[in-house]
Amino acid sequence: MLNIHSSLGPLDAPIKLLYINPNSTLSFTLETVTYLSESDPVPSLSPYQSLASEPIPNTETRSLRYPGVRIDFYTAPSTAPPSIDGTLHGVISTAEIIRDLKLETFDGVQELREKYDAIVVSCFSEHPLIPVLKEQFALYQGAGVMEKKVVVLGILEAGIIAALRLGPTFGIATTGRNWEPLFDQAIKTLSIDSQRYTGTRGTGFNAVSLHGDGPEEKLFEAGVELVEKGAKVIVLGCAGMAPMRQKIQDRLKSQTGQDIPVVDGVLAALDQAIQLAQSRTISQLNA
Template sequence: MRILLINPNTSEEFTKRVQAIADRYAFPGTTAVAMNPTAGPRSIEGIYDELLSSPGTLELAINHMNDFDAFVIACYSDHPTIYALREITEKPVLGIAEASMYVACMLGYSFSVVTTNEEWEPLLRDAVRHYGLADRCASVRSTRMPVLALEESSPAETTNLILKTARQAIDEDDAEVICLGCAGMAGMDKELQAALGVPVLDGVVCALKLLEGLIGCGVTTSKKRAYAQPGHKPIIGLPEVFGTVYR
């Protein structure tokens, strides 16, 4: 099986982290490839960034639609391209936020998300509600660290800041599972889990393993109602690739 993991921002450093995680956890029969668009914001820290990242992300996915069996959107948000891709392909599509939150609910009653900048707190609370998990989410806490600081700070400094925030979620919010709320935190889960004594989930790993299972049991995205294939219509002033997916 072949799985494409798309980092929607243009940070090649983040993409390398995603690829390293995929290489570590993919089953022997799985080829997992991480890519990022060549145009768009270098980091995604809010809705505007999400929308700016969407055309490049969609174009990348469409160009590789026939090369892969499933797709991961490796941004810890309720990214709009997740749903757009579900409309234009029957192949399974997962975001790393929803994947980690669903897995968290199988490992404990309550979970908390530890994310980066403060602006993500209300957006991720909205995502939790969208996924139907409001009753299971103990909290969403931010480290107040900008996303790109994950590239610039020392690993020890970053780990200590996430550790401090996660401990607050466990001690003050009664969280039983911690979800790492940024693709830039990929690969930090096991060290944090050992220190915290509760499950710590890397969304990239969760999405990858869930997709391996979905592909393995031969299920596809429903084309009834919500994710029906879009009907043909003229597209004005946009690259031709966006019109190729209409039925």
């Protein structure tokens, strides 16, 4: 059974989305809830094709930038790693979430399908939970026992898609240096022209330590280095960096004299997942 600890948006919203934090640190998820609650409905320099309008209160009297959308928040169980700091942590967290949500069973998959139109896995990596969810939904749809298709997105792919729409080149500023070769490989897997990718720069912090002035300063320095290498867009390579987006963008403009969009994969994934879910809903109504 799903352990939903926080929600945004009305219960009767036509679009329902599940936000999965695949690490076990609840405070990460709660920071995202606060971030989305406080986000401007239409950011003045939003780098996304936003669906936002005036924020609306939800059942918990919080506001949300997405009208007509309900977002439920799930955090991986305590047996999952507190931070996803590499491939092994991704595999472990996937295994723990499969057990917790019973994703190896029809009932577990059916519960997600009945409740949600879209799922966002909030880890900036090629997190194995993403293909697992897609595979399980496809398995039962292929067997003819599920009709509704559920959108599944990760924030790495969504962030890069957003960046490609915004400029000719992009770079990724992330946490540990160990992610640099992993993201280089992810770019190749996504078949992105290498000339559009200026590289990844790690800050030396992990997701757990993304607090205080130190991480923000290192993130800004990584952004400046990537701009000097030719990046016209910066992608934040960790969900925990999302609240820093506007500050980093403002500082990059002041330092470089250029308007360098900074992409937050969390908002990018939510925007894209909601758009896809709405499109599928309209298609089903017209079928």
